[in-house]
Amino acid sequence: xxxxxxxxxxxxxxxxxxxxxxxxxxxxxxxxxxxxxxxxxxxxxxxxxxxxxxxxxxxxxxxxxxxxxxxxxxxxxxxxxxxxxxxxxxxxxxxxxxxxxxxxxxxxxxxxxxxxxxxxxxxxxxxxxxxxxxxxxxxxxxxxxxxxxxxxxxxxxxxxxxxxxxxxxxxxxxxxxxxxxxxxxxxxxxxxxxxxxxxxxxxxxxxxxxxxxxxxxxxxxxxxxxxxxxxxxxxxxxxxxxxxxxxxxxxxxxxxxxxxxxxxxxxxxxxxxxxxxxxxxxxxxxxxxxxxxxxxxxxxxxxxxxxxxxxxxxxxxxxxxxxxxxxxxxxxxxxxxxxxxxxxxxxxxxxxxxxxxxxxxxxxxxxxxxxxxxxxxxxxxxxxxxxxxxxxxxxxxxxxxxxxxxxxxxxxxxxxxxxxxxxxxxxxxxxxxxxxxxxxxxxxxxxxxxxxxxxxxxxxxxxxxxxxxxxxxxxxxxxxxxxxxxxxxxxxxxxxxxxxxxxxxxxxxxxxxxxxxxxxxxxxxxxxxxxxxxxxxxxxxxxxxxxxxxxxxxxxxxxxxxxxxxxxxxxxxxxxxxxxxxx
Amino acid sequence: xxxxxxxxxxxxxxxxxxxxxxxxxxxxxxxxxxxxxxxxxxxxxxxxxxxxxxxxxxxxxxxxxxxxxxxxxxxxxxxxxxxxxxxxxxxxxxxxxxxxxxxxxxxxxxxxxxxxxxxxxxxxxxxxxxxxxxxxxxxxxxxxxxxxxxxxxxxxxxxxxxxxxxxxxxxxxxxxxxxxxxxxxxxxxxxxxxxxxxxxxxxx
Numbered sequence: 104x105x106x107x108x109x110x111x112x113x114x115x116x117x118x119x120x121x122x123x124x125x126x127x128x129x130x131x132x133x134x135x136x137x138x139x140x141x142x143x144x145x146x147x148x149x150x151x152x153x154x155x156x157x158x159x160x161x162x163x164x165x166x167x168x169x170x171x172x173x174x175x176x177x178x179x180x181x182x183x184x185x186x187x188x189x190x191x192x193x194x195x196x197x198x199x200x201x202x203x204x205x206x207x208x209x210x211x212x213x214x215x216x217x218x219x220x221x222x223x224x225x226x227x228x229x230x231x232x233x234x235x236x237x238x239x240x241x242x243x244x245x246x247x248x249x250x251x252x253x254x255x256x257x258x259x260x261x262x263x264x265x266x267x268x269x270x271x272x273x274x275x276x277x278x279x280x281x282x283x284x285x286x287x288x289x290x291x292x293x294x295x296x297x298x299x300x301x302x303x304x305x306x307x308x309x310x311x312x313x314x315x316x317x318x319x320x321x322x323x324x325x326x327x328x329x330x331x332x333x334x335x336x337x338x339x340x341x342x343x344x345x346x347x348x349x350x351x352x353x354x355x356x357x358x359x360x361x362x363x364x365x366x367x368x369x370x371x372x373x374x375x376x377x378x379x380x381x382x383x384x385x386x387x388x389x390x391x392x393x394x395x396x397x398x399x400x401x402x403x404x405x406x407x408x409x410x411x412x413x414x415x416x417x418x419x420x421x422x423x424x425x426x427x428x429x430x431x432x433x434x435x436x437x438x439x440x441x442x443x444x445x446x447x448x449x450x451x452x453x454x455x456x457x458x459x460x461x462x463x464x465x466x467x468x469x470x471x472x473x474x475x476x477x478x479x480x481x482x483x484x485x486x487x488x489x490x491x492x493x494x495x496x497x498x499x500x501x502x503x504x505x506x507x508x509x510x511x512x513x514x515x516x517x518x519x520x521x522x523x524x525x526x527x528x529x530x531x532x533x534x535x536x537x538x539x540x541x542x543x544x545x546x547x548x549x550x551x552x553x554x555x556x557x558x559x560x561x562x563x564x565x566x567x568x569x570x571x572x573x574x575x576x577x578x579x580x581x582x583x584x585x586x587x588x589x590x591x592x593x594x595x596x597x598x599x600x601x602x603x604x605x606x607x608x609x610x611x612x613x614x615x616x617x618x619x620x621x622x623x624x625x626x627x628x629x630x631x632x633x634x635x636x637x638x639x640x641x642x643x644x645x646x647x648x649x650x651x652x653x654x655x656x657x658x659x660x661x662x663x664x665x666x667x668x669x670x671x672x673x674x675x676x677x678x679x680x681x682x683x684x685x686x
Numbered sequence: 687x688x689x690x691x692x693x694x695x696x697x698x699x700x701x702x703x704x705x706x707x708x709x710x711x712x713x714x715x716x717x718x719x720x721x722x723x724x725x726x727x728x729x730x731x732x733x734x735x736x737x738x739x740x741x742x743x744x745x746x747x748x749x750x751x752x753x754x755x756x757x758x759x760x761x762x763x764x765x766x767x768x769x770x771x772x773x774x775x776x777x778x779x780x781x782x783x784x785x786x787x788x789x790x791x792x793x794x795x796x797x798x799x800x801x802x803x804x805x806x807x808x809x810x811x812x813x814x815x816x817x818x819x820x821x822x823x824x825x826x827x828x829x830x831x832x833x834x835x836x837x838x839x840x841x842x843x844x845x846x847x848x849x850x851x852x853x854x855x856x857x858x859x860x861x862x863x864x865x866x867x868x869x870x871x872x873x874x875x876x877x878x879x880x881x882x883x884x885x886x887x888x889x890x
Contacts, residue, residue, distance in 0.1 A: 220733065221736070224733075224736070224737060224740060225740060225741075225744045228785075228787070229786075229787040232732075232733075249787060285787060286729065286790055287728075287729060287786070287787055287788055287789050287790040288787045409785070410781050410784070411778065411781035411782050411784070411785060413781075414777065414778070415778055415781075
């Protein structure tokens with residue numbers, strides 16, 4: 104069967120099982136947009152290429168399947184660099200297809216030409232410039248294989264216009280042919296048995312162990328294995344920003360989020376631990392604080408699919424290269440061999456009673472808290488999140504931008520299911536929430552999707568609500584509108600003597616309600632605590648278009664606890680009402 | 687840097703096509719203990735050298751010298767890269783290199799257990815009064831005269847990097863107009879291979 108390169112691309116995506124792609128056409132990708140008309144793949148027309156990328160990420164994070172975005176060359180390619188980098192930092196499987204000028208024009212500074220593979224080399228797992236139409240099926244299959252195996256991540260296929268237009272004979276490579284085409288790519292998935300046995304012995308000896316669970320648990324779909332490990336051992340679990348929902352917040356062994364804005368108990372349990380069981384996590388600086396002062400007395404078991412993460416920040420006593428699901432499952436088996444009764448016993452089963460006593464004491468003394476004013480006082484952002492949490496289904500997907508609202512959402516939501524929390528953790532991309540929520544809703548149309556956004560973030564990518572309205576994607580957006588770039592304001596208040604520099608945004612400019620309505624959404628405004636619940640109820644009833652609620656929240660509210668940048672986690676600052684903390 | 691070094695090539699960064707090499711103009715006292723030789727087997731495809739070279743700068747490591755050419759099997763190229771880095775970060779750079787899809791194998795060659803060679807070309811000032819002295823010196827050091835002008839000679843020496851350092855220092859006395867070194871290439875030493883049972887320490 105003879106196909107054009109463009110037809111071969113679409114057919115390859117269909118063969119790969121793609122059901123939706125997010126994109127925006129333009130000159131160099133034009134040939135590919137013609138066969139899209141006849142394809143089974145749904146195409147969602149975005150308003151900005153960055154939106155396409157974040158939608159693909161949101162889709163991938165809630166489904167576990169790779170997100171696909173397709174855009175043209177030059178400015179479209181550069182516009183999607185941010186989502187590529189975001190996906191690279193957060194290990195999100197994402198296949199990006201860009202148009203490129205014709206092969207003969209490459210290097211001539213042609214119209215809308217840029218060196219896309221050069222620009223994206225350091226923010227993709229791999230990228231391909233397609234030299235010939237005959238290579239298209241092979242490269243597409245390789246790209247999906249690389250994006251979804253090992254440590255997942257973004258890949259990019261750059262397709263010159265003449266290649267799209269030229270003819271090829273259709274084929275589809277077998278998995279063995281795909282592997283043979285990638286001789287340098289063989290991710291290790293099974294942990295070394297000797298390392299796992301040593302880890303099990305170390306766990307059995309520990310008196311103050313903590314499981315430090317990262318986003319790798321979600322990427323590896325290892326949540327059931329993690330739960331089994333906790334049931335077998337009774338060891339407390341801290342879930343990082345990327346791992347919220349990987350272990351249920353309602354479980355008594357869940358400590359919640361550690362790190363710069365983690366809760367006191369999670370942060371301090373890591374600090375005082377004699378053993379960290381780090382699973383699918385990378386010792387990010389927002390978790391460790393000052394690395395030299397992080398968990399100073401702990402031995403470390405570190406399991407990760409990416410060997411480069413082992414020893415990158417903290418040298419582990421037992422490094423284990425492997426897929427989190429396979430490694431944890433083997434670890435549980437090894438533990439049961441050491442302590443045959445452990446698997447059957449209820450948590451906390453082992454002699455961790457003193458450790459748990461300490462943890463329960465911290466939890467009682469330093470819970471997350473905020474100043475709850477009378478109902479006619481300023482509206483607290485934490486109250487909005489708590490009310491939203493209590494008035495939405497338990498499996499609601501929450502998507503956030505970056506800043507104070509992100510931290511409050513992570514702190515105050517109760518994540519009991521995997522893949523219910525979508526955010527930009529590593530790159531910290533403001534503007535992530537609206538498009539990622541749209542992608543999440545496309546991936547899980549039966550679930551309620553709420554974006555919790557800041558007013559600064561919302562202004563960066565809000566135009567994608569036009570996409571949502573026109574495609575009938577009923578996402579809901581809660582803007583915690585404090586009229587500031589709130590996290591920057593918090594740092595200026597705390598560390599720059601309240602000298603506020605370029606952080607004020609105004610609560611009314613833009614008028615978020617009218618803006619939402621102009622984009623085909625329902626717009627609501629909430630200024631007082633007693634209006635919060637009714638507004639959420641009203642939003643939850645609307646299922647035929649997006650809803651935006653402009654919550655006018657207290658500008659002076661700060662995120663606590665907080666470990667000041669560069670300090671040890673021992674210097675955690677708790678809410679002022681809790682005094683000096685536990686030191 | 688030797689005062690005799692002429693206009694040197696770029697000190698680091700990607701070179702052009704396969705077969706090109708970059709090296710500092712003058713090695714001075716040779717390779718310091720912080721230097722490590724990595725022999726990286728890669729797919730012989732467009733852009734692979736850029737991926738390797740940019741990974742070093744992206745992760746904050748300095749390339750001291752770099753040489754690349756296809757192997758006997760033209761599907762693959764071998765990049766010999768001398769890295770300016772302490773041992774602990776070296777492990778990290780090797781692991782990061784392994785993540786490149788086009789990288790097949792990385793061996794760290796310990797200088798004591800490797801055969802290393804480098805080639806040097808230098809145009810040396812040599813008018814008729816001193817020409818015979820220069821020719822004699824080059825001959826003694828095992829070099830060759832590869833081009834002859836009225837007032838200068840271009841000389842060549844291929845050998846161990848230390849020998850090139852010595853050669854460079856000795857001819858400097860006559861005045862070096864231009865000089866270029868290739869950067870080193872290396873393979874595991876054979877007699878050690880038999881003793882160790884492995885051609886090199888597989889760094890992974």
